[in-house]
Amino acid sequence: MKIVGVGCGPGMLTKEAAGAIAGASLVYGSARAIALARDAIPPDSEVHEIADYRSLCTLPDHAVVLSTGDPMLAGLGYLPGEVVPGISSLQVASARLKVPLARVVVVSAHGKDHARAIAGAREETLAGRVVFLIADPAFDVEAFAAALPPETRLAVCEDLGYPDERIAVGTAAEPPVPRGELYVVVAGEF
Incomplete structure (x- = not known):
């Protein structure tokens, strides 16, 4: 699984984060995180708004989880998997x-x-x-x-x-x- 920081606002998605999202077939995120990353998400990706944050650790290895700001600043960086940093508030x-x-x-x-x-x-x-x-x-x-x-x-x-x-x-x-x-x-x- 990859936990990708999408930045705290529009236009703050890093090149590394955009690349990680561009290769995703399964994406999870809050409505705000999905909106911030929308242009980088492939049109054929399966996209889900997170309904239960406790169940995120059970996602498959190929899932990309979007985290607003930076995952390591009160974000989703606690999840197992690779963390791609983002521009934080x-x-x-x-x-x-x-x-x-x-x-x-x-x-x-x-x-x-x-x-x-x-x-x-x-x-x-x-x-x-x-x-x-x-x-x-x-x-x-x-x-x-x-x-x-x-x-x-x-x-x-x-x-x-x-x-x-x-x-x-x-x-x-x-x-x-x-x-x-x-x-x-x-x-x-x-």
Whole structure:
């Protein structure tokens, strides 16, 4: 099986990823991942939207599983098989905000205990690191901001790589508010 990162937005499919997809006869992915890779999927491929993520490890060896962004950043890289990396939201947010990746620590709140994620992100921020927080639609940016010193810079990075990409920067005292459901939060000195 191949787990292929399709990038976090349109036009971010790497040549290696496109080649892996072009040779696929069986493709699985979320609706978003399939849409991002659509031009690389052969017309005669059998394409399935993932209905049960737990059953992915039972797919045949010739299956290609599409993962949005990069499979190793809160993606499907845990599955058995070869991983083909993709351009992640971490890379795009770091480039847009001009934050060196070596200064960044990743905290995932996506589908996780938000209070625990906020506590971990607060600790990392207080230690002087820039936090890249992977949010989900239920994540409360204001609760995160309230846990930080008021002068801490915050950025909400939405729809990275898409035509309606938006990056709003503020502080913990006046945090930016997400407009949609597809976003990450960057906190610290950047």
